[in-house]
Amino acid sequence: KMGGGSSKKKAMVNPTIEKSKAKVVHMCTFSEIEDTAKDGKAAYCRCWRSGSFPLCDGSHTAHNKATGDNVGPLVINCKK
Ligand code: FES
Structure with a gap:
């Protein structure tokens, strides 16, 4: 088969979040992660x-x- 002309799209990862943006990016500092942490851990969604x-x-x-x-999730352990 030539040239990738398939009309079938691959599945999207993101169904609903900030769909008006071309790309969803979140940026934060280490101290913001620490502020977010509960029991020393911050869990970031990957689903x-x-x-x-x-x-x-917990929606995953x-x-x-x-x-x-x-x-x-990605769980960041902030305990030192
Ligand atoms: Fe998405 Fe937990 S990883 S809600």
């Missing part, structure tokens, strides 16, 4: 289903159950 994106709110559990996916 794009969180209601408090970019923080994880329902997403994984519904789709068979296996995604979860």
Whole structure:
């Protein structure tokens, strides 16, 4: 087959978050991460289903159950 002319799109990762933007980027400092942390840990969403994106709110559990996916957050341990 030649030339990648397939009309079939690959699946989107992000269904709902800030769709008016060309690219969703969040930037923060180390101290902001520390301020966000609960019990010394900050969890950032990687499933794009969180209601408090970019923080994880646990929505990955329902997403994984519904789709068979296996995604979860990036957890940053701020304890020194
Ligand atoms: Fe997306 Fe937890 S809600 S990783």
